Amino acid sequence: MIWLYNFLLFILLIPALPLIFVKSLTNRRLRYKLTERFLPKSVDIEDYILIHTSSFGETKAVLKFSEELKKTTGLKILFSVFTDTAYELVKNKNVILMPLDLYPLYKKLFRTKPKLAIFFETEIWPSYLKYLKKHKIPAILINGRMSKRSFDRYKKFSFFFKGIINSFNLIIAKSKEDAKRFAYFNKNTIVCGNIKKYKAKQTFENAKKDLRIETTKPILVLASFHKEEIDLSVSIIDAFKERFFIILAPRHLEDIETFESRLKSNRIKYTKRTDKKTSTNILLLNTMGELEKAYSIAEISIVGGSFDEKLKGHNPIEPLIYNNLTITGPYMESFKEETEELINKGIIYQLKKESDYLNQIEEIINKKRKIETEDFFIGLRYILDCYLVHTLKAFREI
Template sequence: MFSYNIIFFFVFLLSLPYLLVKAVSSKRFRYKFFDRINPKPIKQNDYILIHLASLGEAKAFLNIKETVESIFKKKLLFSVTSNIGYDYLKSQGLEVFLAPLDFNFLYKRLFKQNLPHLAIFFETEIWPSYINYLKKHNTRVILINARMSDKSYKFYLRFKVFYETISKFDVIIAKSQKDMEKFNKFNKNVKFCDNVKYALGKKTFDYDFLLTLKMDNKKIFVFASFHKQELEFLQKAINEVLSLGYRVIIAPRYMEDLPLFEKFLKGIAVEYSMLSKLSDIKDCVLVDRFGILEALYSISSMVFVGGSLSAKLKGHNPIEPAIYNNFVFCGLYMDSFAQEVEYLKRSGCLVQIHNFDNLKSYILEYEKSNFCNLERKTQEIITCYKNILSKLIQV
């Protein structure tokens, strides 16, 4: 671990000029940056630490939050690596901090007063210094919803520090049989439960804008989590959907890109309303509020998942809209959610398309479909996690 920290330190130094430029140019990047290099000691006693990456992982973990709390009966304290995940968890009234850079001495400061009873890491969050520091101080550490790409598998096999780190998890719960087989190479205590992102239960929402969006009984089509790189694909799609009598809702992935979306809509002469100003509601609505996509899914009937039209983006979670019985469209680039896509295809909930030329015909076809119901899958996953995690308190 000493050599890993030395290497990581030199990589950090070499990257410092780039990091400073990014900190100036990107609000997301510089967000609470000094908290990452000078963390405040944790004051909470007798808690369970949950480490997540960003928004998607935060929402996914909340699917089993009550299960974890009911088993261990301790307060949960969240650690995240992104400002988006941090803001979301804060908005849910949860205790959260930004994880420091992966240096041993920073964790020594962070856990100076109190160490967690148990640490739960999520999916691909395998940080050697973080995990080894906790294990060295007798904290049990587990990895849940674990996934490993073929590229990562080769990388971990090549570097001893990652190989040894993965072997130190007390238990790993993989999200697929294929992932379980890969993790078995590094750790012999690997279990399998399906992806917790399938376990999303329906919620009810009381936002005023939902009533406004539904008041004229128009069907709703959501373009969700679209990136600025995907704007060129939207022009034809918007016109196709509007021509079928839908209300179109466009949700940018990042609020900082909102001006670009406004400029785009004005450029193609589509009249729109901002979600925050629905007094004069149009058939196209641009979302200018963070963290309400799930509420929009609860009233929509079809969703096109963004981040899937460029090979560089690799897609976003298609499960969340499907839970609300939406039919889901996406592009071909869903690398980060390949198994979820295949599952939803088998369930008759999703289709991938490579362009919008025939989107209209797809919509007309799938309007007649019996949309999916994932509630049974939700209960299976929660039961699986409950069975595995309950055994930890017996050790």
């Protein structure tokens, strides 16, 4: 079956190659190390654990876990990532860019083979897992996440996906609901909670000065907004720019020009982070890896990716570490359990669907209730420990 998958993928790739080449001329992210997608460089380190993630956020979420794993096992860590932003985050570590999911490419990639392979959340790649299994390399899926839509699709094609998901020696799911879905295909499934909950507050020396912000106003962050939410972001800026200094952080850097164009057409003055000029009203954050620095000086954060049903939300926990009054949109499927828990604890606010978002935001802000989250985060070390204990236990027993 895996050879049929590879054959079909290869056949589809042939007509797609000219389009990929043309699009890469104007799309920086697609162009990034493109040749390594087809001709991967061979791994040249030994005695290592492979950790595969996709995006910047996923990679950032496993950094502490990887450090603890390295310390406990004495083995090196090699990151396998899918996106350019994830690669840039760990480029000073051992890192490879995942090639196209064709079996022969993994034969070229893994000159030396890992002792253990760890995949994150939804990273279920048939050829990747088949290669590891054939070479008797144990694989573990951590923070396993499976939406109802994915479950229905996998179930429909279970003749193919059951074997793939069964390739994992252990699946550690982020919730009971996810675990139940994974257990349909693989009985070696347990629950440890969402590892993205575990966060350690960083200390940023002179963050406001470093970001070149000069203001006495409280700071409001519009975090990880997508281009689908651009109308709302501009409306929020227009409504609150007199009361707050606003940091607008688009989710994807390739959308910066779209956001700029809209700000200009609405005659909203702003400064880009890369302008290296002092900003006194609105800062457009067009750099990677500085959102947490913005949270550290903010009072209020509105988390994007949650105002369009197709986007399914982003992590609401990150701004809470810095006691931000945190607001999300109604669409938080990717963080459903976490959002419900935080709402029940009264430390985040979720806007209602099909209602005036600006009025809802105004009402929440006017409450001016101080958010204290220290007790909540103190208790989260157990999640990281759970992942470490069960990963090491499975590794030693395999």
